[in-house]
Amino acid sequence: MATQSLYRRYRPRRFDELKGQDHVVRALRNAVINNREGQAYLFSGPRGTGKTSTARILAKVLNCEKLKDGEPCGKCNSCVSIDVGSSYDVLELDAASNNGVDNMRDLIERAALGNPGRHRVFILDEVHMLSKPAEAALLKTLEEPPEHVVFVLATTDPQKVSETIRSRTQHLQFHLLPMQELKDHVNWVVADAKLVISPAAIDRVVQLGGGSVRDTLSALELAVASGGELEEQISLDEFIEAFIDHDPGRALAAVGASVQFGADPRALTEDIVRNLRDLFLSLMAPELVQLPEQRAEIVNDQARRMGASSVVRAIEVLGEVLIEIRHAPDARLLLEVSLVKLTRQNSSTDISALMARIEKLESGVIANRDPTGPITRPVIVDPDTGRAKIGSRATPLVTTPSASVTSAAVSSAVSSVAVSGDNSASKNVKSESTENVAPNTAAVLSDDEIKRRWPDVVASQKPMVRALFSAVNLVDCKQGSITLSAPSEVHITKSSEHLQALMSSLKTIAGKQVRISFVVGEAKRNRNSRQSSPELSNQEIEEPIDLAETTKAPSGTHSTPIDDLAKLFPGSQIIDDKK
Numbered sequence: 323m324a325t326q327s328l329y330r331r332y333r334p335r336r337f338d339e340l341k342g343q344d345h346v347v348r349a350l351r352n353a354v355i356n357n358r359e360g361q362a363y364l365f366s367g368p369r370g371t372g373k374t375s376t377a378r379i380l381a382k383v384l385n386c387e388k389l390k391d392g393e394p395c396g397k398c399n400s401c402v403s404i405d406v407g408s409s410y411d412v413l414e415l416d417a418a419s420n421n422g423v424d425n426m427r428d429l430i431e432r433a434a435l436g437n438p439g440r441h442r443v444f445i446l447d448e449v450h451m452l453s454k455p456a457e458a459a460l461l462k463t464l465e466e467p468p469e470h471v472v473f474v475l476a477t478t479d480p481q482k483v484s485e486t487i488r489s490r491t492q493h494l495q496f497h498l499l500p501m502q503e504l505k506d507h508v509n510w511v512v513a514d515a516k517l518v519i520s521p522a523a524i525d526r527v528v529q530l531g532g533g534s535v536r537d538t539l540s541a542l543e544l545a546v547a548s549g550g551e552l553e554e555q556i557s558l559d560e561f562i563e564a565f566i567d568h569d570p571g572r573a574l575a576a577v578g579a580s581v582q583f584g585a586d587p588r589a590l591t592e593d594i595v596r597n598l599r600d601l602f603l604s605l606m607a608p609e610l611v612q613l614p615e616q617r618a619e620i621v622n623d624q625a626r627r628m629g630a631s632s633v634v635r636a637i638e639v640l641g642e643v644l645i646e647i648r649h650a651p652d653a654r655l656l657l658e659v660s661l662v663k664l665t666r667q668n669s670s671t672d673i674s675a676l677m678a679r680i681e682k683l684e685s686g687v688i689a690n691r692d693p694t695g696p697i698t699r700p701v702i703v704d705p706d707t708g709r710a711k712i713g714s715r716a717t718p719l720v721t722t723p724s725a726s727v728t729s730a731a732v733s734s735a736v737s738s739v740a741v742s743g744d745n746s747a748s749k750n751v752k753s754e755s756t757e758n759v760a761p762n763t764a765a766v767l768s769d770d771e772i773k774r775r776w777p778d779v780v781a782s783q784k785p786m787v788r789a790l791f792s793a794v795n796l797v798d799c800k801q802g803s804i805t806l807s808a809p810s811e812v813h814i815t816k817s818s819e820h821l822q823a824l825m826s827s828l829k830t831i832a833g834k835q836v837r838i839s840f841v842v843g844e845a846k847r848n849r850n851s852r853q854s855s856p857e858l859s860n861q862e863i864e865e866p867i868d869l870a871e872t873t874k875a876p877s878g879t880h881s882t883p884i885d886d887l888a889k890l891f892p893g894s895q896i897i898d899d900k901k
Contacts, residue, residue: 327543329539329540359384362467366480374445377474400438440470497533561576565665588647592644635664639664806840
């Protein structure tokens with residue numbers, strides 16, 4: 323007879339045995355105590371966090387004959403039959419393999435039947451796998467279920483569940499366990515089951531579990547079966563560090579070791595992409611990262627060192643590999659080639675690779691200039707929950723780096739594109755990089771240079787400021803003082819409200835404080851030609867035209883509309899009706 327697995331042997335049978343889900347336990351227990359249990363629940367969360375176990379405990383609570391403080395007794399006929407899986411009050415259905423409309427119709431018919439206990443509980447696992455017709459068939463019953471029926475829907479992918487179903491359920495989210503709580507649980511299981519395993523192997527088991535109780539107990543069982551020592555396996559962090567250090571040898575060695583341990587190249591690629599997704603989310607929306615706290619800190623540090631551009635590029639490249647690997651004669655070779663491509667960015671000339679190199683160089687300049695390390699934008703915390711708000715950032719702020727170092731980096735990147743022959747790419751990288759790496763200090767410019775750079779100053783302003791000053795002419799610049807010609811006093815008053823922004827931009831470009839004054843003059847003329855030919859911007863505004871000096875056009879004969887109409891009909895005669 324086969325030995326019962328540890329995760330089944332130590333499956334929780336009461337609410338107080340459920341680990342790491344106190345918020346779920348509190349909500350369900352209080353609902354039962356106050357006779358306010360719902361008729362439809364949606365349990366969502368990563369695998370192995372107790373969703374199905376909690377559904378069974380809820381079924382026992384709803385039918386227990388000796389309920390006490392919201393906990394099942396575990397000894398009555400109803401509790402025992404639910405534990406052994408022979409209860410007529412509980413029906414479990416795997417929606418992954420029973421996802422058709424006929425399956426849902428059969429379930430609905432059963433819901434209308436009577437049952438021995440107070441409630442009949444229907445547990446639908448992986449409900450996001452239901453087909454659209456099956457969801458439609460289930461929807462009406464969820465909206466108006468029989469009084470004695472309770473639905474518990476479980477899923478690892480709640481966003482795939484239709485909004486109409488989610489809106490008819492009470493949604494409870496399950497979380498991965500913190501590493502220390504998981505380690506304490508493993509130590510208790512080891513002591514209770516009298517298992518022989520080394521402390522180092524326990525640490526490795528907890529790491530492999532990744533916050534999932536079921537995965538952790540499965541790894542523990544494997545370690546015990548191996549003699550109390552868990553064979554060292556290659557961590558996915560090896561691939562991330564290879565990306566960060568641009569070390570293709572390290573990446574290839576990690577692939578070789580993983581395959582030697584029995585990893586499938588396609589599954590390995592999927593695991594790497596899944597790990598990269600955690601890095602991406604830790605930069606963009608830390609709240610969405612479903613990892614234990616200690617692991618989340620490690621992932622966030624890796625994401626900062628790797629950079630957003632490199633993370634996105636790695637996900638894109640490996641995503642293409644997952645599509646091509648289906649028909650590849652050698653899946654491992656395809657993975658290895660892509661990893662070499664990602665770890666040797668210096669030999670790549672595509673835009674994403676160059677932007678990743680520039681981002682890495684910029685972050686290095688900031689770290690070298692500031693001994694305290696990169697400046698980090700604080701995570702916005704919700705005062706009600708104490709958790710980071712969705713979308714709150716944990717990425718380093720982009721500050722202006724040193725001109726000499728960054729200019730060299732940009733020039734190197736742009737020259738790489740130029741070698742590849744892609745002139746448009748070169749222009750794109752150069753313009754984007756120049757915008758992001760403006761120098762801290764600039765040489766003091768002459769009056770003529772300030773006049774030449776004036777259109778750039780206006781173009782760099784906000785839309786409202788840019789619109790106001792696009793109707794203003796630069797009359798002259800003498801001794802660091804600019805004279806502007808505006809079409810009216812009202813325009814001068816409105817433009818003066820934004821002078822501080824322009825003077826700040828002028829000081830950055832000119833290397834000195836520049837004064838600005840206004841005069842009322844003509845509206846800006848020949849704007850398009852002046853923008854297309856910068857040398858014209860240095861010319862003074864043309865004198866107003868004196869109409870007295872213009873020459874009159876020669877007089878001539880003009881035909882009337884009636885004459886023109888008569889020409890269209892030869893031989894016709896115009897009759898004057900006034901005669």
